[in-house]
Amino acid sequence: MSVRVVARIRPLLEKELDKDIIVHAASTEDGKPSTLVKIPSPKNGAEEFTFAFNSVYDQQTSQEELFTAEVAPHLKSLFQGLDITLFAYGVTGTGKTHTMRGGMKLAERGVIPRLLSGVFRRSKKITKDTDGATSVSVALSYYEIYNDKVFDLLEAPEKRTPAGLPLREANGKTHVVGLSERPCEDLKDFEKLYIESNLNRVTASTKLNAHSSRSHAILRVKVTQVTEEGVLESIASAIDLAGSEDNRRTDNGKERLVESAAINKSLFVLSQCVDAISRGDRRIPFRESKMTRILSLGQNNGITVMILNLAPLRSYHLDTLSSLNVSSRAKRIEVREIENEIVYKQVPRTNSGNVSGVARQPLRPLVNAHNIHAGAVAAKEKEKEKEKEKPATDKPVKLFNVYTDRSKPVVPAKPTIAMTSPTGFRPANTTVKRAAVPVLKRSETESGIARPSKITRPSYTSLPMPSKPAQPSVPAEPAQPAISADLIEAMVEKKVAEILASREAASRSQEALVQPQPEISDAVQKRLDALERRIEDGRHDDSKSEGLRFLLMARQHKERGEDASALKMYEMALPYFPGQVKLLAKMERLKLKLAAKAQGKDSGIDIGHESGSSTVSRKKKVHRQTESEDCDASEADDDEEDYSRNRKKTKKAKALKLDLPLDDTPLTPHMQELLDIINSKDLSAIMGLQGFGPKKARDLVDYLAVAREEEDGTITSLAQLRAIPGMGGRAVERAYEGLVADRA
Numbered sequence: 001m002s003v004r005v006v007a008r009i010r011p012l013l014e015k016e017l018d019k020d021i022i023v024h025a026a027s028t029e030d031g032k033p034s035t036l037v038k039i040p041s042p043k044n045g046a047e048e049f050t051f052a053f054n055s056v057y058d059q060q061t062s063q064e065e066l067f068t069a070e071v072a073p074h075l076k077s078l079f080q081g082l083d084i085t086l087f088a089y090g091v092t093g094t095g096k097t098h099t100m101r102g103g104m105k106l107a108e109r110g111v112i113p114r115l116l117s118g119v120f121r122r123s124k125k126i127t128k129d130t131d132g133a134t135s136v137s138v139a140l141s142y143y144e145i146y147n148d149k150v151f152d153l154l155e156a157p158e159k160r161t162p163a164g165l166p167l168r169e170a171n172g173k174t175h176v177v178g179l180s181e182r183p184c185e186d187l188k189d190f191e192k193l194y195i196e197s198n199l200n201r202v203t204a205s206t207k208l209n210a211h212s213s214r215s216h217a218i219l220r221v222k223v224t225q226v227t228e229e230g231v232l233e234s235i236a237s238a239i240d241l242a243g244s245e246d247n248r249r250t251d252n253g254k255e256r257l258v259e260s261a262a263i264n265k266s267l268f269v270l271s272q273c274v275d276a277i278s279r280g281d282r283r284i285p286f287r288e289s290k291m292t293r294i295l296s297l298g299q300n301n302g303i304t305v306m307i308l309n310l311a312p313l314r315s316y317h318l319d320t321l322s323s324l325n326v327s328s329r330a331k332r333i334e335v336r337e338i339e340n341e342i343v344y345k346q347v348p349r350t351n352s353g354n355v356s357g358v359a360r361q362p363l364r365p366l367v368n369a370h371n372i373h374a375g376a377v378a379a380k381e382k383e384k385e386k387e388k389e390k391p392a393t394d395k396p397v398k399l400f401n402v403y404t405d406r407s408k409p410v411v412p413a414k415p416t417i418a419m420t421s422p423t424g425f426r427p428a429n430t431t432v433k434r435a436a437v438p439v440l441k442r443s444e445t446e447s448g449i450a451r452p453s454k455i456t457r458p459s460y461t462s463l464p465m466p467s468k469p470a471q472p473s474v475p476a477e478p479a480q481p482a483i484s485a486d487l488i489e490a491m492v493e494k495k496v497a498e499i500l501a502s503r504e505a506a507s508r509s510q511e512a513l514v515q516p517q518p519e520i521s522d523a524v525q526k527r528l529d530a531l532e533r534r535i536e537d538g539r540h541d542d543s544k545s546e547g548l549r550f551l552l553m554a555r556q557h558k559e560r561g562e563d564a565s566a567l568k569m570y571e572m573a574l575p576y577f578p579g580q581v582k583l584l585a586k587m588e589r590l591k592l593k594l595a596a597k598a599q600g601k602d603s604g605i606d607i608g609h610e611s612g613s614s615t616v617s618r619k620k621k622v623h624r625q626t627e628s629e630d631c632d633a634s635e636a637d638d639d640e641e642d643y644s645r646n647r648k649k650t651k652k653a654k655a656l657k658l659d660l661p662l663d664d665t666p667l668t669p670h671m672q673e674l675l676d677i678i679n680s681k682d683l684s685a686i687m688g689l690q691g692f693g694p695k696k697a698r699d700l701v702d703y704l705a706v707a708r709e710e711e712d713g714t715i716t717s718l719a720q721l722r723a724i725p726g727m728g729g730r731a732v733e734r735a736y737e738g739l740v741a742d743r744a
């Protein structure tokens, strides 16, 4: 199914009543609903352009009419397991926020509050219709992309780190690492949360809109349905994009101009993505902005509705034409209508029954348990506590989080048991393509061999809790599905205390800090980056990846400045990497930092590797150290795919090991090819070179554009290439070796 694109023309605002209207809704035939937008040519007023959409809503269209026609029909699909993406697109001041959020009065409520109202109403109905056999829970995440950085809107702005939250690709989706998620019991709960978090969003007054959104805001509504048989999760995303603006018309000051440049750039990338997809290009520039990476138009599954907001005024003429052009091409984008899979609950499994010997991981509580409103979930917790007291045989112990909506080869469709079950989620629907091979998946899972990592993959929302952190090789015991936030805290405290006690001697030992153990240390950071992908591929060693999860969590906490929790996570990772020097050093630094904090000092502490150095030099040293750590953390944002690809090439090239002559004239065909790739300034091509990650590639392209502007950014020899900052050392040789190895 293609992206559904509808246009909405806003009415004139009070101050615009005397202005000229040039945008009109029209229909193909009298009496039929409008599907056309008509606008005069800017060059010749007598000539008219017509753009066709799935629907067009004129100035009189109410909020309710729009919701009823465009969003309400998809609620059913959401509960059938399809993800839904709704986004408002248009020039600044055309009514995107009005459409998505709307006003406070009931009639003025926009798509988002109505969507939530519909979700809660449907949840209640399902629970009622199934006599409580199906329970539905709703959880929200809300974040903004401001100046191409991602910030959690559910967290107070003071908690923001300047770099924002990193993104990571896993399972064909882009995830925001460290994003919080809050359970939402009812509409009141939602409204409170939504109103509060909208105050965290960056808006400002511009000449074109008194309350202009300076960021793209993304609300993610996760609907989880639980029955006796399994769990079905689906997500509705509602996106209020910031509006493009012509800065010749805005009189924006410096700060607004910077924002505007970021907004316009991301929207420009979006339009390039739309163009590339509609042209059928192989390379879609999704990765050139965070917004397009997250939106992943045409790569996402489910249902996508794009609402094009238009102002009818002549003053918006060129901007309106440009957004009409982009949107009408977006209609051609195909979205795979694939349901998320049901996550089956399993029959309780004993260790002896686990023939494959693969250690199952326990169900984990939410990572953001600290974010959960105690009041809102107290009742639920009580209920869960009661359930825990039931005999183990009453309830399957584990849920297998194996849902995926990745496109897969569709085998001759055979509905799964649960899909046709009376308490199940959805009868077979012939119009919807099934996610592939559910039957096979089930049998794989039952064999205990298939992709165990997916079961408890953190998805950035789950707190890893090893049942036996001190003995990582022992298969984890089945976890109880309900653990209260207090209980988690208590367990964490207990385990940390245990681990701290057992590790005290080692962590204090300076010897341990200086004795190199290279076989693990350098791999940890990169493995951390690669973890998500490898978990999906099922290539990891269970106990190690468990430890890596803790490291990942630790780093997320550390990035947020939550040193105490970061230390806890490192402590929990330690049993998986016994004696790991780098890890021990990190823990030691954190401990010292925390101790200094507790004594009211600042964080300028030496970790004490070297004795006898002056305080000043020690502080400098620590500063450098912190910088290098920050650098590590920022690299987490790099695409793991690039990493693994480069790593593969490194292996290949190592075997090859070529001596690239310093004097590179005349150029060999391979040398020329290398320069051609560099000179193409095509990020994806450059990233294909060995040793070139996204950052390095981008830096190179930027350098060529600026520093070698006069030569048209062209490099003609390897010597010139070597002279570019960042290309020294072995960089050029490695790229060359990789290229030769590839062509060999």
Ligand SMILES: Nc1ncnc2c1ncn2[C@@H]1O[C@H](COP(=O)(O)OP(=O)(O)OP(=O)(O)O)[C@@H](O)[C@H]1O
Pocket: 009, 010, 011, 013, 090, 091, 092, 093, 094, 095, 096, 097, 098, 099, 209, 211, 212, 213, 214, 241, 242, 243, 244, 309
């Ligand atoms: N359908 C509508 N009915 C009544 N008023 C509307 C409608 N659409 C927009 N408005 C009004 O137009 C003004 C601009 O709308 P809004 O702030 O939603 O624009 P926007 O596209 O989100 O702008 P920006 O991109 O700058 O955030 C607001 O005062 C809003 O109330």
